[in-house]
């Protein structure tokens with residue numbers, strides 16, 4: 001039996017970083033996915049005794065003799081709760097990954113590869129298997145590729161375990177039950193900890209459950225927007241690392257606890273107001289426009305506070321200036337320091353203006369896309385393997 005699991009990326013409409021410190025944030029899934037397919041060798045299979053990971057888009061293949069992994073890692077940890085990777089296991093993982101000679105240009109991948117090994121062995125122990133991962137999400141750009149990776153991998157692992165009850169004969173994509181989604185989310189969060197250091201959990205939660213959510217201290221509330229929301233996503237293509245940026249905000253918080261507490265409180269208010277506006281009835285174009293104006297102002301305020309946290313970047317400022325020329329408000333999304341910027345596209349904005357903004361942004365070397373937001377969360381699909 002082979003399973004495929006796909007998990008969406010996300011945008012954060014308000015509250016990144018502050019959410020790590022207990023503030024409310026609002027996020028939505030986007031229609032860009034990471035897909036993990038998994039085939040576990042059974043006794044009767046021909047097996048080469050290897051655990052293989054193929055990162056297809058990058059053309060990278062890794063493999064480990066399962067006997068070697070057995071010497072280094074503790075193995076299955078079932079039932080719940082999912083284990084947090086110990087420092088000792090982290091070190092063993094680093095050795096296992098180092099052996100694979102990841103190209104220097106893809107150095108950041110080591111965290112993802114370690115996470116895969118940890119999640120795999122925690123659920124399935126030392127069985128030989130092949131996992132193939134593909135993704136349409138840019139890595140390290142603020143669209144939650146790390147969380148989508150953790151959710152897709154966790155979902156594929158759990159789908160082939162006794163911990164969930166899915167219909168393996170059903171054709172096509174199928175969702176998990178609510179309690180199973182919670183399980184996938186918990187395992188993915190353990191993975192996200194290995195990549196982000198101190199994640200809030202918002203990215204894995206929105207990737208697991210999809211839709212638009214309000215998130216605070218591990219709790220999610222579903223948001224049902226009553227107005228159309230169109231966002232232009234501009235990728236500055238400046239690479240950065242979420243773990244380092246989250247750590248830098250924590251260091252600033254230690255240096256200036258009171259000032260930063262005020263910043264986080266302001267972000268909390270912004271996220272709450274944003275969620276109220278998005279859900280308030282908008283029966284006509286005039287109300288939609290009024291609500292959009294309020295959202296634009298909140299996005300600008302949130303961006304200002306992100307600047308004060310030290311996570312903006314000159315390329316982000318260029319996007320802000322460029323979109324402002326067209327009276328459009330923008331803010332960074334995700335960890336910042338480069339990565340992606342969101343621009344609200346009002347419902348009545350002429351297509352010609354959108355084209356002009358995109359042309360101008362792309363002439364700066366940025367990449368633009370308009371994603372569908374608030375779609376489904378993680379799903380799986382079974383096929384009998386040959």
Ligand SMILES: Nc1ncnc2c1ncn2[C@@H]1O[C@H](COP(=O)(O)OP(=O)(O)O)[C@@H](O)[C@H]1O
Nearest residue numbers: 108109112139140141142143144145146149242
């Ligand atoms: N498809 C993937 N395969 C392996 N690792 C991945 C994949 N997607 C993401 N990762 C891991 O996540 C890291 C990027 O995560 P992060 O810095 O949080 O940025 P973001 O989540 O915004 O893309 C990568 O360097 C890698 O370690």
Ligand SMILES: C[C@@](O)(CCOP(=O)(O)O)CC(=O)O
Nearest residue numbers: 016017142144199200334335
């Ligand atoms: C900065 C943060 O709020 C979001 C990070 O998102 P991303 O990894 O940049 O996609 C961190 C977190 O919430 O775990």
Ligand SMILES: [Mg+2]
Nearest residue numbers: 144146147242
């Ligand atoms: Mg991430």
